[in-house]
């Protein structure tokens with residue numbers, strides 16, 4: 418284990434990386450990356466939510482060997498965290514999504530590409546193959562546009578590039594109001610390319626006010642079926658924040674969901690994603706995988722999200738800070754820091770494998786200011802209780818991929 422790793426003379430944790438990366442960016446780009454909508458309540462709470470939980474370590478367990486790997490989207494990931502889709506990596510560094518992806522491939526973690534990436538999904542996937550032959554999973558994010566043909570072309574190209582899944586972003590029928598864009602008179606450079614949507618060229622205006630990216634505000638549950646019919650890839654929904662919508666997602670055939678509030682860039686004032694996670698996990702009851710993003714900045718945050726039932730985590734801003742700091746190398750520094758931190762937390766928590774992480778490892782802040790162990794209020798405990806009551810509960814009622822987590 419890399420206990421005393423020195424990554425760089427100036428960057429020892431993600432907070433350092435944010436500081437150093439942001440310092441290299443023009444104010445307007447830094448604002449676009451780090452900003453959120455309105456008063457930033459949700460953006461900030463995403464991060465603070467992790468501090469409302471404390472860890473309950475178990476000791477005297479042999480942790481000579483700690484295995485951080487997990488299977489996600491049918492492929493091995495070095496640890497349970499990948500790169501979330503974020504527009505405009507090339508604003509951080511000319512290598513853009515290619516640089517990010519090369520670092521992801523080298524580390525062996527998955528990557529989702531924004532439909533607004535500045536390099537095509539095909540080019541990004543191709544570059545990664547030179548590093549890590551087909552080993553990591555790529556996903557294509559799609560903000561559904563009004564023009565059906567544009568949406569279908571994105572899907573076709575992503576499939577041809579070898580993507581495993583499409584992440585349909587469902588939290589943005591209208592784009593959120595990001596005050597930083599007004600305050601900094603943000604505009605995208607006219608040289609910036611959006612090769613996944615060649616139908617739209619030459620950005621001229623602020624993202625928030627650009628009418629050409631008016632999304633399909635009439636996107637409703639029934640249309641998810643349409644995408645399922647037109648894609649061979651898995652269909653995931655990104656932006657589920659309630660038990661009710663989680664149940665609907667399962668009923669409408671989603672292959673997985675991502676608990677996300679878009680990093681606080683859409684509706685300000687929603688729950689932090691970590692606070693929404695338990696109700697979603699309980700509603701889904703293992704029928705499909707549940708992922709999370711938003712506010713993850715430390716290895717211990719990944720541990721906490723898994724303890725509350727997430728199968729995998731994604732980070733949006735961290736790779737942008739890495740790129741802004743040192744291009745591909747900066748993203749590698751970020752991924753190495755998070756991987757090593759996660760491994761160390763697992764060891765100190767007495768967890769040898771990712772499957773050993775449970776809600777019993779956490780205590781949550783109460784209204785009296787004290788921390789109380791998290792009761793296993795999630796569906797796994799209910800299944801255990803049901804098991805005790807009805808010993809005949811057939812194990813085939815429990816999805817096999819989850820039996821080992823019971």
Ligand SMILES: Cc1cc2nc3c(=O)[nH]c(=O)nc-3n(C[C@H](O)[C@H](O)[C@H](O)COP(=O)(O)O)c2cc1C
Nearest residue numbers: 450501502503504531586679680711712732733734
């Ligand atoms: C600069 C930026 C651009 C983003 N662009 C997209 C996008 O094109 N599509 C999308 O679904 N989410 C987008 N997101 C949201 C991320 O996918 C993710 O939900 C969020 O960044 C997670 O929060 P975190 O940054 O705290 O990790 C973007 C986020 C940022 C910071």
Ligand SMILES: CCCCCCCCCCC(=O)C(=O)O
Nearest residue numbers: 504533617620624627629630682
């Ligand atoms: C005409 C080209 C416009 C390109 C817009 C790129 C950014 C879209 C918004 C991405 C996003 O979801 C975000 O959170 O930011």
